[in-house]
Amino acid sequence: MRNTKACLFDLDGVIVDTAVYHFQAWRRLANELGFDFTEHQNEQLKGISRMESLELILGWGNVTLSEEEKVAWATRKNAWYLDLVKQMTPDEVLKGVPEFLTSLRANNIKIALGSASKNSKLILERINMLDYFDAIIDGNNITKGKPDPQVFLMGAEATNCKPEECVVFEDAVAGVQAGKAGGMKVIGVGSADILNEADFVIAGFEEMTIDRLF
Ligand code: G6P
Ligand code: MG
Numbered sequence: 402m403r404n405t406k407a408c409l410f411d412l413d414g415v416i417v418d419t420a421v422y423h424f425q426a427w428r429r430l431a432n433e434l435g436f437d438f439t440e441h442q443n444e445q446l447k448g449i450s451r452m453e454s455l456e457l458i459l460g461w462g463n464v465t466l467s468e469e470e471k472v473a474w475a476t477r478k479n480a481w482y483l484d485l486v487k488q489m490t491p492d493e494v495l496k497g498v499p500e501f502l503t504s505l506r507a508n509n510i511k512i513a514l515g516s517a518s519k520n521s522k523l524i525l526e527r528i529n530m531l532d533y534f535d536a537i538i539d540g541n542n543i544t545k546g547k548p549d550p551q552v553f554l555m556g557a558e559a560t561n562c563k564p565e566e567c568v569v570f571e572d573a574v575a576g577v578q579a580g581k582a583g584g585m586k587v588i589g590v591g592s593a594d595i596l597n598e599a600d601f602v603i604a605g606f607e608e609m610t611i612d613r614l615f
Contacts, residue, residue, distance in 0.1 A: 448573030
């Protein structure tokens with residue numbers, strides 16, 4: 402018998418690939434501050450909050466800013482990022498995601514979002530996915546970022562499920578750790594080498610069916 406009552410989804414890299422837009426906007430910030438960073442370094446920013454990402458990037462460029470300047474640059478970055486987000490269309494939803502979410506609904510499994518992003522509702526609206534979600538927990542609700550389990554524990558609570566009845570879908574190492582720390586099953590989305598702490602890893606949702614839940 403299936404134990405899973407809710408599936409908790411990260412947004413960026415699981416539902417839609419916004420990492421490319423984050424990368425473009427962060428890179429513009431770095432370039433304007435006089436340095437550059439690689440796509441490989443960008444991997445470390447996945448799942449990490451806006452201000453923590455900024456701290457990491459400034460470290461790579463050896464740039465020191467006052468708290469006020471940091472807030473101003475983070476605001477600028479977000480405006481550049483939102484310019485890209487506003488051009489997103491529903492065909493950017495990752496393959497197999499709508500089909501999988503539809504099958505969850507058909508089987509009475511709750512669906513929640515657990516994202517560090519403060520822009521998650523706007524993104525879900527742009528890609529026409531808002532209606533699938535029973536609950537949305539995002540950067541506007543949490544006080545502790547991944548790998549802290551807070552975002553997923555709040556998702557479990559919002560769907561009236563116990564952590565052990567929840568399955569988390571994550572593309573970031575910090576997110577997999579957050580789900581495990583919350584006592585949940587975690588299915589990694591991406592590379593099994595990178596997400597080796599997950600219960601198992603799928604390359605994409607074309608591979609996922611509800612029979613593979615726990
Ligand atoms: C997600 C992304 C991160 C991003 C964070 C905050 O977790 O994976 O790369 O920094 O959300 O996003 P925001 O839209 O609030 O800047
Ligand atoms: Mg992600």
